[in-house]
Amino acid sequence: MSKVARTGLALMLVALALGMMSVAALPARAANVSLSLYGSYAGGWGTTSASETNPGPTLTVNQGDSVTITVSSTDGFNHQLLIDYNGNGLADPGEPMSTPFSSTTTLTFVADQAGTFHYLCVIHPTAMKGTFVVQGTGSPSPSNVPGDSGGVLVVVGVLIVVVAAAGVSVLVLRRRR
Ligand SMILES: [Cu+2]
Structure with missing residues (x-):
């Protein structure tokens, strides 16, 4: 694996970890x-x-x-x-x-x-x-839309995980060729 690929892989893994943490850090809900x-x-x-x-x-x-x-x-x-x-x-x-x-x-x-x-x-x-x-849970929402402020965080966290996972697989696949 080239140095660039290794650095890229490391960055992807960090992003993956951060994304997972942002999902896990959500306030306790739905008891x-x-x-x-x-x-x-x-x-x-x-x-x-x-x-x-x-x-x-x-x-x-x-x-x-x-x-x-x-x-x-x-x-x-x-x-x-x-x-x-x-x-x-x-x-x-x-x-x-x-x-x-x-x-x-x-x-x-x-x-x-x-x-x-x-x-x-x-x-x-x-x-x-x-x-x-x-x-209501979470921080006050700027809008009066009923529902959750937590939902946005979940979406962002999941997006980060998906993008990072895609990046990791691309790197791994390239390495195999
Ligand atoms: Cu009655």
Whole structure:
């Protein structure tokens, strides 16, 4: 291998390592978060069956989290949990909603929108409500486009890896000829 090729190969490997590091250095995201809510018409919502209030406890997660809420009815009535992203008090397409439950069920969804929202029981929206906060992750984005600032870093990191890997293979192939 010529000196130029060796230097080129070394540079490519450095770029490859840097690219991989930039992907690995991304802030921790997309955690799995498990929450419990107990609800009744007379009491509202609580994180335990003994602490129901209306409004219920404020639930806070990070944007991108996979959220599982285990919901239990403590009065034997049917309830149905809704994350009311648009605040109209109604179930809309794209808003996470549990099945109706008179004992226990789970609702799993990805908290993809950052902001402060309400959760409520669709059947008893005024008697069973609370606040649901999705904290945005990463540095503040200059635009108001919902989604991630982390995505750009991933794309840049992956591009660096791909280009560096291509460079390495070209050099290796040339050497074989
Ligand atoms: Cu209810």
